[in-house]
Amino acid sequence: MARLSEEFLLAWSSLSGNDSMPGWQAISLASAGPVEVQAGRRSPTNAEAILFCFPTAKLVRTEKLPEGQGFLIERADSANYGELTLALTRKEAGSSELFTAMVCDVVGAIDDVATTGVDESKLLRVLIGRVIAWKQFMSRGANPLSPEAELGLAGELTFMVTLLDSGVPVEEVLRSWVGPDDAPQDFLLGDGAVEVKATMSSSGFPVKIGSLEQLDDSLTSPLFLAAVRFSREEGGLTLPEMIAETELRLGGEPGAVNFLRERLMVSGYFEGHSSHYIRKFESKEKRVFSVSEGFPRLTPGVVPAGVTRALYEINLDHAGDFLSDLDAALKQLGVTG
Incomplete structure (x- = not known):
């Protein structure tokens, strides 16, 4: 289930990323299983972001991370040695409303699958897979289906x-x-x-x-x-x-439901358009x-x-x-x- 947008909007409103020095301002949110979740802003652009911290999961350096018209996901410096941190960040030209909806959905997807007790590497793939689904959805215009x-x-x-x-x-x-x-x-x-x-x-x-x-x-x-x-x-x-x-x-199995929702997004269906x-x-x-x-x-x-x-x-x-x-x-x- 997608998280409520208020959780992220309130956190972003309490942060400032207007510092002239490049870096992050971040505040911790409720974790998604073993994955630490933070709301952040990146200096000097003040761009909204969500940081995902994986204590033990690894990502091959050569793996290309997805990037869409209004967002990008990239590696970020971690406070803890050996920890993988990925930042999902809104681009300046990206819609704030659509990015917030994306964040609610992506974090909610990790929440759901984390309840099954899978390891971090699986949750990392859920994150990347869901972001790819959003990229494909946005490439279709992000409009309701005809x-x-x-x-x-x-x-x-x-x-x-x-x-x-x-x-x-x-x-x-x-x-x-x-x-x-x-x-x-x-x-x-x-x-x-x-x-x-x-x-x-x-x-x-x-x-x-x-x-x-x-x-x-x-x-x-x-x-x-x-x-x-x-x-x-x-x-x-x-x-x-x-x-x-x-x-x-x-059967309500989180992994299967998550996969179905990813495929629905690729089809052009977004829950936010349900009305x-x-x-x-x-x-x-x-x-x-x-x-x-x-x-x-x-x-x-x-x-x-x-x-x-x-x-x-x-x-x-x-x-x-x-x-x-x-x-x-x-x-x-x-x-x-």
């Missing part, structure tokens, strides 16, 4: 829960979700892949295909398309509610199709020479000959449910 992207994410979460219901292990489900990385398909499962599509239409079963490669089984095989039809009903769930439900299905997502999704129908020879699609091998990109729509009502089911698909993929 209605189309919101629908797509709802479909992927629904399929994720369906996999869990089928007995696929949590770790395998999470590891297979590559949609946030803009991969050709949303899930790389076993020996193949699954592309997930969602629609709100009550007429036909139209879905949008985003590229020539998305339904190309010459690149990835076996390939399946999992389709979800949603309706707008009061009994449905908003996107934030779907995410909360998915986290519960993960923006008021549309409700009620799952009404699920279909699984085997994508193979004759399936209605465009691929690099069938379009005229010179056509390199395409965005098109298909009606899955015309793909009945390719209907399968999840159990059969998992068996072909070599995934044990």
